[in-house]
Amino acid sequence: xxxMSNDSFVTDDGRTIGGVVMEMKNITLxxxxxxAITDISFDIREGxxxxxxxxxxxxxxxMLNVIxxxxxxxxxxxxxxxxxxxxxxxxxxxxxxxxxxxxxxxLFEGMSVLDNVMTGRLRQMxxxxxxxxxxxxxxxxxxxxxxxxxxxIIDFLEIQHIRKTPVGRLPYGLKKRVxxxxxxxxxxxxxxxxxxxxxxNVEEKEDMSRFxxxxxxxxxxxxxxxxxxxxxxxxxxxRVVVMDYGKKIGDxxxxxxxxxxxxxDAYLGVAHD
Amino acid sequence: MFYREAGDFKxxxxxxxxxxxxxxxxxxxxxxxxxxxxxxxxLINDYWxxxxxLPFLIYAIAAIGLNIxxxxxxxxxxxxxxxxxxxxxxxxxxxxxxxxxxxxxxxxLAGGVTALVGVLFGLPSLRIKGFYLAVATxxxxxxxxxxxxxxxxxxxxxxxxxxxxxxxxxxxxxxTGPNTTAWAPYLFCxxxxxxxxxxxxxxxxxxxxxxxxxxxxMDIAAxxxxxxxxxxxxxxxAVSSFFIGVAGALFFSVYxxxxxxxxxxxxxxxxxxxxxxxxxxxxxxxxxxAGAAFLVLMPVLLKNVLVGGLGWPTDIAAHLEFLIVxxxxxxxxxxxxxxxxxxxxxxxxxxxxxxxxx
Numbered sequence: 001x002x003x004m005s006n007d008s009f010v011t012d013d014g015r016t017i018g019g020v021v022m023e024m025k026n027i028t029l030x031x032x033x034x035x036a037i038t039d040i041s042f043d044i045r046e047g048x049x050x051x052x053x054x055x056x057x058x059x060x061x062x063m064l065n066v067i068x069x070x071x072x073x074x075x076x077x078x079x080x081x082x083x084x085x086x087x088x089x090x091x092x093x094x095x096x097x098x099x100x101x102x103x104x105x106x107l108f109e110g111m112s113v114l115d116n117v118m119t120g121r122l123r124q125m126x127x128x129x130x131x132x133x134x135x136x137x138x139x140x141x142x143x144x145x146x147x148x149x150x151x152x153i154i155d156f157l158e159i160q161h162i163r164k165t166p167v168g169r170l171p172y173g174l175k176k177r178v179x180x181x182x183x184x185x186x187x188x189x190x191x192x193x194x195x196x197x198x199x200x201n202v203e204e205k206e207d208m209s210r211f212x213x214x215x216x217x218x219x220x221x222x223x224x225x226x227x228x229x230x231x232x233x234x235x236x237x238x239r240v241v242v243m244d245y246g247k248k249i250g251d252x253x254x255x256x257x258x259x260x261x262x263x264x265d266a267y268l269g270v271a272h273d
Numbered sequence: 274m275f276y277r278e279a280g281d282f283k284x285x286x287x288x289x290x291x292x293x294x295x296x297x298x299x300x301x302x303x304x305x306x307x308x309x310x311x312x313x314x315x316l317i318n319d320y321w322x323x324x325x326x327l328p329f330l331i332y333a334i335a336a337i338g339l340n341i342x343x344x345x346x347x348x349x350x351x352x353x354x355x356x357x358x359x360x361x362x363x364x365x366x367x368x369x370x371x372x373x374x375x376x377x378x379x380x381x382l383a384g385g386v387t388a389l390v391g392v393l394f395g396l397p398s399l400r401i402k403g404f405y406l407a408v409a410t411x412x413x414x415x416x417x418x419x420x421x422x423x424x425x426x427x428x429x430x431x432x433x434x435x436x437x438x439x440x441x442x443x444x445x446x447x448x449t450g451p452n453t454t455a456w457a458p459y460l461f462c463x464x465x466x467x468x469x470x471x472x473x474x475x476x477x478x479x480x481x482x483x484x485x486x487x488x489x490x491m492d493i494a495a496x497x498x499x500x501x502x503x504x505x506x507x508x509x510x511a512v513s514s515f516f517i518g519v520a521g522a523l524f525f526s527v528y529x530x531x532x533x534x535x536x537x538x539x540x541x542x543x544x545x546x547x548x549x550x551x552x553x554x555x556x557x558x559x560x561x562x563a564g565a566a567f568l569v570l571m572p573v574l575l576k577n578v579l580v581g582g583l584g585w586p587t588d589i590a591a592h593l594e595f596l597i598v599x600x601x602x603x604x605x606x607x608x609x610x611x612x613x614x615x616x617x618x619x620x621x622x623x624x625x626x627x628x629x630x631x
Contacts (some may be wrong), residue, residue: 068497094499106494108487110556118480119487122499125480129508135475140287143479147286182498 008046017238018046021222022067022190027076029062036062037073038246044190049216050224051233054243055266060226061103063243064192067224068100069093081189095123099188101179103195103226109168113178116167117153120185121146150185156218157181157211173204177211184215191215193225197232205229209236234258242266292474309463314456322455327528329569330462331520336549336561337473338516343547344555345477346509347489348398352410354542355417356514358534359387360521362427365436368449368526369429376441376448380465380522387518388511390417395510399503414543421534437531449526458527465523469516474558476512485509486556517546552605554614563613571598 008018022044029037037059044050052060065071067078069090078085080096088096099120108116125146127139154160157177162170167178176196183191196212197205209232215221227233233240234254242250242257244266250257257263283289293299317326335353342348364383368376394413398406421427428436440450447453448461476482484505487495496502525532532538545568553564572594579590609616 090493090496091499091501094497100497102494102497106491106497108490108494110490111483111486115483115486119483119495119498119500122480122484127480129476129481129512132479132481133472133476135479139475139479143290144286147290151286186498 023079048238051237058243059246097189099183100192120182332565335520342513346485349407350410352413354538355414357521358538360518361525364522383522384515384519388515391514438526554612557614560614
């Protein structure tokens with residue numbers, strides 16, 4: 001699985017993993033004099049579950065923010081679907097088909113669950129203002145078609161019963177699920193998950209892991225995730241990038257990473273000279 | 274016929290998406306429309322039209338417009354009076370320059386002009402939020418009133434500096450000017466309000482409304498799902514200003530007839546419309562109606578009770594009116610910070626189960 005070729009292959013559990021869909025080349029990100037990310041390169045292949053792990057402050061979230069366009073790196077290139085990506089705003093990145101969730105939930109509290117998930121279909125709905133004002137033609141058709149798709153996602157994530165509840169009234173675990181639903185509704189080429197299991201109990205973590213695996217399996221979604229729970233990461237992911245102090249210290253299958261001396265040092269701690 | 278949704282099954286998404294999903298609501302809406310179009314025009318006289326119906330209809334349009342901007346998109350604006358003035362003056366210039374074209378077209382065009390001006394003054398919203406944006410729109414309010422006062426071209430170089438509406442007709446019946454009958458201006462405003470309310474409802478229940486609400490609730494998250502903040506905010510300013518411009522045009526041409534800009538479209542007007550949507554309920558079309566009705570009806574009602582009913586002197590009644598309306602606003606907001614629309618929603622929830630406890 002660690003071969004660097006761009007050919008697709010089939011994993012042991014029967015999923016097809018395709019070619020490279022996103023590649024980060026020598027990314028360096030500075031905030032003034034502080035280097036958050038130093039010269040990191042890695043790739044994400046179609047259909048895989050890619051984890052980014054590392055101790056606190058390692059630069060994982062910064063990396064995700066570079067991918068989703070919140071930060072523009074000073075050096076390095078982002079390649080997406082075989083083309084170099086020019087610096088762009090987050091909404092342009094989203095329109096290219098990269099969806100994400102946040103560590104501390106970013107939902108629209110005043111809207112119902114259904115409306116929140118419907119916002120994920122933004123890219124697929126492009127009736128103009130006049131059509132929408134009259135609720136005729138394209139606007140009406142799109143609204144119904146996309147509602148049908150969204151209902152599939154809602155079924156899939158088992159949130160039917162709260163469809164019309166305002167998000168502000170939901171408990172934490174369900175909010176996380178709604179946020180996942182919104183990201184998934186966009187039919188993203190890459191789905192970025194920033195600590196999808198933070199603050200959850202064991203049962204909720206199990207549910208969430210199941211959803212992530214099923215998502216990957218059923219919709220073939222490419223997933224890049226940041227997570228602190230080592231057990232979860234090692235179970236879920238196909239390949240893992242390990243970061244520490246803004247540098248990449250390991251990259252490979254969970255087994256390779258587990259036995260990497262640098263990774264062990266970073267997690268268990270050795271004297272830094 | 275009770276207020277029930279049991280047995281009212283939806284078998285497709287279009288049904289579930291409609292404006293009044295509950296059958297009883299739908300029938301009530303038809304009944305109200307029938308009454309407003311079929312009965313009211315035959316019952317009203319000049320007093321009713323000028324004291325209650327015209328201001329209510331026109332303020333409802335303005336309130337819906339402001340609610341789109343403030344309640345749905347989360348951008349605070351104190352420029353309503355100024356934008357209404359733009360609508361009024363645009364309408365005046367159009368009416369006098371092209372007398373042969375229907376007033377209906379003029380009113381809509383006046384809305385269009387206001388939309389452009391609104392977008393212009395909405396540009397700061399891309400950089401600033403909240404109170405700071407409110408101050409920026411306040412600048413629009415003062416600038417626009419100053420402009421219409423100082424540039425004689427806008428009031429056609431009239432000696433008084435006022436603008437007054439010439440007589441214009443729809444289907445041969447006068448709706449502006451001194452020779453109107455009570456029902457004609459009423460129906461004219463009602464038709465426009467009905468159309469615009471439908472447009473507002475369609476926009477806010479569809480994708481455009483979701484984009485606006487996304488910006489309101491969390492702009493970063495809105496960006497991450499692909500909402501272009503520039504387009505979303507400016508479209509809210511445009512649509513909102515269109516409504517407010519139409520309201521301003523009607524306020525001048527149909528309701529007042531003659532206008533002195535500082536008096537009719539001053540900062541008071543901005544606050545009045547803002548209070549309407551706060552009392553009525555932010556982010557609710559029904560709330561816009563309720564707020565407009567409350568602030569238009571209350572003073573009239575109090576006056577009739579105090580002067581007509583109790584025989585108090587007019588000046589004391591006028592002062593008391595301020596006190597009572599102010600107190601009522603406070604009471605309402607403490608009882609329900611989300612406005613009359615929320616009270617209505619809670620009442621409906623209760624009605625749905627009544628008379629059973631669960």
